[in-house]
Amino acid sequence: MSLPKRIWINEVSPRDGLQVWKEFVETKQKIKWIESLAAAGLSAIEATSFVNPKKIPQLADADTVMINLQALKLHLSALVPNQKGFERAIAGNCRAISIFTSPSNTFCQKNIGCNSADSLVRYASIIQQAKQKKLFVRGYLSCAWGCPFEGLIKTDDVVKIAFKLSELGCDEISLGDTTGQATPSSTQKLLMQIFKKLSSEQVALHFHDQYGRGLLNAYAAMQCGAWRFDSAVAGLGGCPTVPDAAGNVSTEDLVGLADEIGITTGINLAKLAKAGQEICDILGTNNQSRTGQTVLKLN
Amino acid sequence: MSLPKRIWINEVSPRDGLQVWKEFVETKQKIKWIESLAAAGLSAIEATSFVNPKKIPQLADADTVMINLQALKLHLSALVPNQKGFERAIAGNCRAISIFTSPSNTFCQKNIGCNSADSLVRYASIIQQAKQKKLFVRGYLSCAWGCPFEGLIKTDDVVKIAFKLSELGCDEISLGDTTGQATPSSTQKLLMQIFKKLSSEQVALHFHDQYGRGLLNAYAAMQCGAWRFDSAVAGLGGCPTVPDAAGNVSTEDLVGLADEIGITTGINLAKLAKAGQEICDILGTNNQSRTGQTVLKLN
Numbered sequence: 372m373s374l375p376k377r378i379w380i381n382e383v384s385p386r387d388g389l390q391v392w393k394e395f396v397e398t399k400q401k402i403k404w405i406e407s408l409a410a411a412g413l414s415a416i417e418a419t420s421f422v423n424p425k426k427i428p429q430l431a432d433a434d435t436v437m438i439n440l441q442a443l444k445l446h447l448s449a450l451v452p453n454q455k456g457f458e459r460a461i462a463g464n465c466r467a468i469s470i471f472t473s474p475s476n477t478f479c480q481k482n483i484g485c486n487s488a489d490s491l492v493r494y495a496s497i498i499q500q501a502k503q504k505k506l507f508v509r510g511y512l513s514c515a516w517g518c519p520f521e522g523l524i525k526t527d528d529v530v531k532i533a534f535k536l537s538e539l540g541c542d543e544i545s546l547g548d549t550t551g552q553a554t555p556s557s558t559q560k561l562l563m564q565i566f567k568k569l570s571s572e573q574v575a576l577h578f579h580d581q582y583g584r585g586l587l588n589a590y591a592a593m594q595c596g597a598w599r600f601d602s603a604v605a606g607l608g609g610c611p612t613v614p615d616a617a618g619n620v621s622t623e624d625l626v627g628l629a630d631e632i633g634i635t636t637g638i639n640l641a642k643l644a645k646a647g648q649e650i651c652d653i654l655g656t657n658n659q660s661r662t663g664q665t666v667l668k669l670n
Numbered sequence: 671m672s673l674p675k676r677i678w679i680n681e682v683s684p685r686d687g688l689q690v691w692k693e694f695v696e697t698k699q700k701i702k703w704i705e706s707l708a709a710a711g712l713s714a715i716e717a718t719s720f721v722n723p724k725k726i727p728q729l730a731d732a733d734t735v736m737i738n739l740q741a742l743k744l745h746l747s748a749l750v751p752n753q754k755g756f757e758r759a760i761a762g763n764c765r766a767i768s769i770f771t772s773p774s775n776t777f778c779q780k781n782i783g784c785n786s787a788d789s790l791v792r793y794a795s796i797i798q799q800a801k802q803k804k805l806f807v808r809g810y811l812s813c814a815w816g817c818p819f820e821g822l823i824k825t826d827d828v829v830k831i832a833f834k835l836s837e838l839g840c841d842e843i844s845l846g847d848t849t850g851q852a853t854p855s856s857t858q859k860l861l862m863q864i865f866k867k868l869s870s871e872q873v874a875l876h877f878h879d880q881y882g883r884g885l886l887n888a889y890a891a892m893q894c895g896a897w898r899f900d901s902a903v904a905g906l907g908g909c910p911t912v913p914d915a916a917g918n919v920s921t922e923d924l925v926g927l928a929d930e931i932g933i934t935t936g937i938n939l940a941k942l943a944k945a946g947q948e949i950c951d952i953l954g955t956n957n958q959s960r961t962g963q964t965v966l967k968l969n
Contacts, residue, residue, distance in 0.1 A: 582930075583882075583960035586885075586886050587886045661882035665880050
């Protein structure tokens with residue numbers, strides 16, 4: 372139960388935040404958004420999603436966004452739901468892709484139009500192509516604690532798919548608490564199973580803050596040796612198929628906690644808070660990060 | 671590191687929330703507010719403060735509020751900053767009082783007009799009178815982790831005052847994280863010192879959510895055997911002398927977590943969330959409880 376010396380944070384606001392945003396944000400602003408996050412020290416950013424523009428028009432400019440960010444020296448990834456999306460990612464010089472599945476068949480069907488088992492068949496081919504091109508491949512595993520449509524998800528089912536994604540070639544598995552219902556004990560229970568086969572370098576945690584437990588669960592995960600986390604500035608984020616889904620645990624809260632307890636992040640909290648607020652101003656939304664709000668007031 | 675089977679929650683929104691509210695809330699609405707919290711199952715509520723009405727006019731009706739709540743069969747307490755306040759509390763048939771001090775001299779001075787040592791002299795007399803009348807006496811110990819004016823506070827200083835308050839006759843000491851800077855490790859470090867002399871029945875934790883760590887710290891405290899917590903519906907609360915102070919950890923988040931991990935609270939979360947929203951509607955403010963917002967959407 373000792374904490375890591377450093378944590379790696381993958382900022383997901385440009386993808387997770389924008390996929391649920393009703394209005395289209397100008398491409399230039401998206402690029403500025405990501406550049407300001409990079410300037411705050413974030414070394415990993417999920418920039419966009421090569422999803423069907425008819426389904427998520429907010430991200431229709433994924434190709435332009437990705438091409439324009441090439442100069443940034445960081446781990447820049449994009450979500451790729453299918454072969455078509457993969458080909459767009461390749462055309463955009465994307466070096467890291469994220470595929471997406473879930474142990475919940477209903478959730479899979481609603482999001483990618485096939486069930487859980489079929490999604491693995493679909494992705495096997497994409498992962499293989501990506502690895503041939505030496506791309507970094509992340510496998511998202513959504514609803515790892517529970518599903519808004521199917522209820523509680525069995526830990527064994529999550530573990531099986533996580534191991535399968537790894538066998539197929541995923542470099543990293545991101546366990547997503549889409550419903551925000553994880554607790555410290557269920558987080559640690561799942562991770563103890565996961566770490567039987569996967570190393571801490573292969574596992575990220577993606578907590579949504581539906582019940583205010585995102586930071587609590589991240590800390591519980593750290594106590595198990597996890598050090599890779601997804602988060603979003605200002606607590607942005609959501610889920611296209613779950614209208615009431617809350618945002619991700621806020622990057623500011625995560626960095627603030629890490630700073631306070633002596634865990635290195637490489638991120639400048641003051642700059643991060645400023646970037647988070649600028650993004651909220653672009654969107655015209657309230658900043659939902661407690662630490663973000665506080666740091667802005669104190670500086 | 672085993673969790674308690676039940677936790678006791680002291681709802682502080684009527685005092686902690688209203689003391690920083692700019693507008694005066696009608697007495698009738700304050701009473702309705704407290705009644706709806708009691709109807710949700712809260713068995714302990716800090717109803718008001720017998721503070722100087724010139725300093726905090728929002729609570730000028732403390733006497734009327736207290737008298738009108740006598741029918742409620744619950745642990746109803748009120749803050750008492752001095753002898754005058756104590757006499758008003760007695761006149762209002764108050765059965766439980768809270769006194770208030772801090773290891774920070776500056777914080778004490780700004781709040782109660784004397785330094786830390788003098789506050790203990792002042793309260794020695796009030797506690798004695800209260801115990802003669804068989805009142806329950808809580809001692810608040812604010813800025814137990816840090817002070818907005820004096821910075822970090824030494825754990826030893828906090829522990830000394832906590833023990834002194836107990837020796838003076840306080841039935842319970844509430845350790846207040848006024849600045850919200852506590853972490854799981856600093857919480858556990860402090861509690862391990864505190865529990866050398868005081869039992870878990872004598873200690874409450876009062877976390878503010880300045881950096882989103884309220885729930886995280888409450889959980890860390892539970893792991894040390896603590897089971898008495900202060901919280902406020904909708905994340906209300908603040909501090910009269912610290913303009914940017916955030917609210918308390920929200921009661922909904924605390925109850926939601928307890929429900930999820932099998933800890934008894936005696937509180938009905940759906941009713942609590944509804945009461946929290948009604949209170950926000952009275953104040954015309956946003957509900958800041960993640961769990962509160964979620965429960966309202968799902969029901």
